[in-house]
Amino acid sequence: MEATQVMTPKAPQAPKEKRKLPAIRLPKKGKKWVRRAVILAVIAAGVYWFVFRSSGNPGLAGLAGQYVPDTVQKRDLTSAVSGTGTVTPIESYYLKPLVTGEVLEAPFEVGDRVEKGQLLYRLDAKDAEMSIQQAELSVRQAQKSYDDLASNLTVRASASGVVQQVLVQRGDLVSPGTPIAEVADTSTLMVVLPFHSADAQRLSAGQSAQVTIAGTMETLPGTVESVSSADLVGNGGALVRQVKIRVDNPGALTAANSATAAVGDIACAGSGSFEEALRQTVVAQTSGEVTSVPVTAGSSVSAGSTLATLGGSAAQSSLEDLSIALENARLSLQRARDALENYTITAPISGTVIEKNVKAGDNVNNIESGSLAVIYDLSYLKLEMNISELDLSKIQPGQPVDITADAIPGEVFEGRVDRVSINGTTTNGFTTYPATILLEDYGGLNPGMNVSADIVVERSTGVLSIPAEAVQRGDTVLVPLEGCLAEDGVTIADPSKAEERAVTLGGGDGTYVEITSGLNEGDMVLVPAQAQDGMGGGVMAAAPAGG
Helix, strand or coil: CCCCCCCCCCCCCCCCCCCCCCCCCCCHHHHHHHHHHHHHHHHHHHHHHHHHHCCCCHHHCCCCCCEEEEECEEEEEEEEEEEEEEEEEEEEEEECCCCCEEEEECCCCCCCEECCCCEEEEECCHHHHHHHHHHHHHHHHHHHHHHHHHHHCEEECCCCEEEEEECCCCCCEECCCCEEEEEEEEEEEEEEEEEEHHHHCCCCCCCEEEEEECCCCCEEEEEEEEECCCCEECHHHCEEEEEEEEEECCCCCCCCCEEEEEECCEECCCCEEEEEEEEEEEECCCCEEEEECCCCCCCEECCCCEEEEEEHHHHHHHHHHHHHHHHHHHHHHHHHHHHHHCCEEECCCCEEEEEECCCCCCEECCCCCCCCEEEEEEEEEEEEEEEECCCHHHCCCCCEEEEEECCEEEEEEEEEEEEECCCCEEECCEEEEEEEEEECCCCCCCCCCEEEEEEEEEEEEEEEEEEHHHCECCCEEEEECCCCECCCCCCECCHHHEEEEECEEEEECCCEEEEEECCCCCCEEEEEHHHHHHHHCCCCCCEECCC
């Protein structure tokens, strides 16, 4: 503050000879003017005295009444980043139904401790089980369609025999029913012979027979295969019945040969031609292009031997369509099985049941029912606190946090910084970052309570400190010298006897600041009176060392 300098005019010189002037009587209005002049003169004299009395340090002339002294002493300082927030469980889960049905079981109550995977609800799953059965049938049908087509692309012999004729060649286009090859079983021949009806009635399947080859008169053993029960009119009008006899082919017999036979002493009434025991025309079962024919006429084949292979773009496209249909059916079955699991509802986390909104016998709807129950994991509480971008570099995981709540006055709870997210939020050009704080021992704190948190950046024990407001620009303080203070030690008696002193500062807590050099314990400094009043009015201050 600059002192105000008042200029006083010089007094006029007295005359050499004194002349006695007549007395003049002032009017009442003139008397008032004189009194005002006297008052102004007294004020001017006071200003003159104050200014020139403190002319030794005119910049300190205005200290009286604006500053109060404070003592340099040792204190415990805590540097912290402060904020507020609401404590919540470390994890919470609102249990919602994914299906519709009647609740059959709900074996828990509010306040119970439940473990992850524990049964909470079981719903009636009849509809889901029926859906699974339908889906399984769809898979079987799709699998059969695929397997049939894949199998039909390979044309196979249904029994052993000899290829009599190949009816297609490579490159031919075929459709269902197109003949591919003729296969006959020539290892066993059949001959059908007429026997007189009366004789035939004495024959039965399985009896041995002697077969005589026409022309060579060679005889071969045979077996009665069957005896007809119907009478026919034979040569000469006699009644006959047909008897089928099986003969093993020695290798030379063909359908061109004929023969007669006798069963015991019963001879046939005529001759007949040999025929193969099995003759078939193998046809295509699906459309496609013949890509290979691995047999020729005369080739011996067994049951299941490949006669031809079909392919081409149309056949492959059809096979691919059936493959896709099969996969879709399998996915539908899996969805149905997954849906069945939703009828058994288990605890997704370990914790305490806070709410139970549905009981056994209730019907739930996956859209309208809301939450069935609420579970809190109360092993920890957590607090989300926004950190200013200016303080972000000070915050590290693991730092201690002092937490207080208006709902529980006088108690301080200890937490720790768990993590700081770098996903900041910018509002009006100012960015904050969320920090997660965990509390393991939270006493009477309950989820939802509003708290204040101080993240401890640094703690200093027993360091010299002064009120932060005592520090002036340029890291200087005002130190009262001898005679500056009145006898009461508080009132500033002589402002000129205070000096500015440079100091070196350390850390601080916002209310007090550490002094590392420039002052000693017990020294006095001047603090702005308004700041001191504010500190005395409830501003958090550091504790004196050892207090």
